[in-house]
Amino acid sequence: EVAVGDIFLIRPGDVMPVDGVVIEGETTVDESALTGAAAPVAKHKGSTVYAATANQGGALICRATRIGPDSTAAQLVHTVQTTAAAKVPLSSLADKVRSVFVPAVIGIACVVLIIWLLLGQSFAFALARAISVLAVSSPCVLALAASAAIMSGASVGAKHGIVFKTAASLQSIGTLYTAVLDKAGTITNGEPEVVTIVGTRSVPAKFLLGMAAGLESQSQDPLARAVMRKAAAENIKLSAVKDVTILDGQGLTGKMAGKVMAGGSAEFIAAQCELTPDLQQAGEQL
Numbered sequence: 548e549v550a551v552g553d554i555f556l557i558r559p560g561d562v563m564p565v566d567g568v569v570i571e572g573e574t575t576v577d578e579s580a581l582t583g584a585a586a587p588v589a590k591h592k593g594s595t596v597y598a599a600t601a602n603q604g605g606a607l608i609c610r611a612t613r614i615g616p617d618s619t620a621a622q623l624v625h626t627v628q629t630t631a632a633a634k635v636p637l638s639s640l641a642d643k644v645r646s647v648f649v650p651a652v653i654g655i656a657c658v659v660l661i662i663w664l665l666l667g668q669s670f671a672f673a674l675a676r677a678i679s680v681l682a683v684s685s686p687c688v689l690a691l692a693a694s695a696a697i698m699s700g701a702s703v704g705a706k707h708g709i710v711f712k713t714a715a716s717l718q719s720i721g722t723l724y725t726a727v728l729d730k731a732g733t734i735t736n737g738e739p740e741v742v743t744i745v746g747t748r749s750v751p752a753k754f755l756l757g758m759a760a761g762l763e764s765q766s767q768d769p770l771a772r773a774v775m776r777k778a779a780a781e782n783i784k785l786s787a788v789k790d791v792t793i794l795d796g797q798g799l800t801g802k803m804a805g806k807v808m809a810g811g812s813a814e815f816i817a818a819q820c821e822l823t824p825d826l827q828q829a830g831e832q833l
């Protein structure tokens with residue numbers, strides 16, 4: 548078990564057991580389970596890591612800051628459970644209706660009993676009809692319907708990465724016509740996709756994609772897989788690459804036809820070569 552303040556090692560491919568802070572190492576982490584954003588997040592010394600997120604790169608040495616029910620992932624689960632158990636305005640309405648409905652049904656059953664007795668039927672016959680009214684008019688549906696709907700909605704939402712903070716907000720979804728999002732990149736298919744390639748006169752877009760795919764074929768990063776899928780969709784042959792060096796959380800380099808090629812973050816590429824103003828502007832626009 549990990550206690551607050553303990554130092555723990557996270558290997559490539561491991562899932563973070565607790566929330567913590569990185570004290571050594573660099574990597575990228577898949578935080579889509581918490582944030583919904585598909586793009587991996589770079590981590591380095593001083594960065595915060597969260598329980599239930601997956602390490603996609605190099606090894607990390609971290610210090611535990613929050614464990615068990617205090618972790619971000621546990622609080623997320625608690626929010627889902629609280630929402631599922633909470634009462635919504637619809638439940639309150641059902642309770643009010645039930646408070647009137649039950650006495651009314653009992654009264655109707657008594658009237659049915661009396662009517663059948665007045666019509667000359669036996670007491671057993673009349674009682675059976677009165678009990679039938681009570682059985683058919685059971686208020687159990689009113690009591691369970693709203694709660695069952697909220698539990699089902701909260702569960703389905705959680706499976707699709709949507710967490711409702713309150714049960715009332717879940718109920719209001721039924722009348723929602725417009726949603727305004729204040730953060731980009733969270734409502735996605737969960738996989739990054741290459742949509743634009745900016746080439747130059749000397750390096751056309753298709754040739755650039757072939758070189759990038761050849762280089763990224765040596766990486767397991769989600770962005771690398773996106774480049775590979777794009778190359779496959781365009782039926783582009785991958786360039787041969789050798790002497791690949793992967794720098795966790797930054798990018799990678801390799802040799803193609805005797806020349807050093809690099810792929811990675813904008814900061815990493817800027818450190819490897821000088822970008823023309825046109826390419827810098829295109830990158831900022833994307």
